[in-house]
Amino acid sequence: MHLRVLMALCLCFGLYSTSFAAPTIAVYASPNPPFNLREKGLVQGLAFDLLEASLATIRPRFSQEEIHLAPWKEVYDEALKHPTSFLISASRLKERESFFQWVGPIATVRLGVITKRGMEIPKGKNSLEILQNLKIATIKETSAEKVLFKEIGENNSLNITRVSTPLQGYKMLEYGRVDALVYTDLPFVYHLVNENQDVTQYKMAHVLLNTDYYIAAGKEIPKEQITIMQSQLNRLKEPDAQGSSMYERIMARYFKGAVLNP
Template sequence: MTVKSGPEVPAPLKSIKRVAQGLLLLALMPPAVASDKLYIYTENYPPYNASTTGQGFAHNAGDISGICSDMVKEMMARVDYDYVMKMRDWSLAYNRVQGRENHALFCTARTDEREDQFQWVGPLAPIKWTLFAAPDSDIKISSLEEARQYTIAGYKGDVMSDYLVGEGFEVIMGVSGQQNPRRLTLGQADLWVTDGLVGPLVAEEAHGITGLRPVLVFRQTPMYLAVSNETDPGVVEDLQQGLDEARESGALDSIVSRYQR
């Protein structure tokens, strides 16, 4: 017995039908899970953020510790988002986060100049903008204006360094602050601008230098998680709620106490 088939569909129409079916399937599919994942960057900036491996970079949260890092982890434990935490040079991380959805960066100083560049979650911990001199230096200053006569070591992308450059100070810029204590002892710079806790720690751990002289604290700024403007504001609200809950529970105070010497 011969079974008659229906009229043959022309090849071009078959292709159109397949495309239409594919588009329909895509429309019915739920959003990709990856779109809910957050990519969070930081830098090696002990005691706020530090690599547990001794390297200046890290590829996952398990290899990153520190005051701000632990605060962010505590916040993420209270929200329903997957995340990846990575450690990179500050300037690279800072540029990568901007313009990308679901990307964030910490610990970022929240300043007037940066206010519109990000959405903000915080505060986390404050930094003290400090000018350090070498242990044997006799430099004494009572105001920032008096520091204009000196060469200052800083690093690219750092809010304190950028501020001084904007104010017309002579700043030697590197890609990180790790070598700046050596610049002081070698006479390559007169002062080093960094956080009051970070300076002595980096000097001792990276170079065995002790006795750095803090000659001036000229500003204090709260640090935040800076979230890209392309990220859904609802995500930012969830993160802020998670951080607020962590603070109210006493978890953030406990983190700070673990790092106090």
């Protein structure tokens, strides 16, 4: 009798402990509005909308406790350590291909050199020649910075200021502290739209790479789940009776149809 009571107490205690255990991090993201951002205390954004849409028939919505928002290098390293998690939004670069399973694309982006409309940059055979006489800002550890440094080398003669956040880079360009910002077009467009600025006053002066953002899924997530996620994301992009897709309407909420032209 005493043994049965003891076992029952242990079982109850085990269930109690499990119910109050810290939740497992399921999503890693770095601040990259509108894809990933914290607003009114909540982590949210375009990438979360699309991630949850792709998982709509598989699991409930993510709780805030399941989401970790931190600088890119930190969340990238953490996602690699936790192969049952998701990393958003990730450029599908060649050196990352084998580390994840990929769902997407969730957006097509251009990595490149953004300037004000009146800024004329020199012609050249490569980025080193084109950017030689410009004051440039890059955001540390981002895909755009990595692509630039891969082309020109980290030991180069360019006048580059590396900043920690996209907002720092935006403001440096806006206030004329730099001539150019090396970054991604859609996050920059969202910043301008959100600040009620005129997107036509800026341009993508030089493209380093055309690429896509994806949901990077851990290697231990079942392949059957990845297939379902891809199928549901594809369905979002199919035109409906109104002649547009749910995907297009989601994108319009964030970008209002604005585009960063050459």
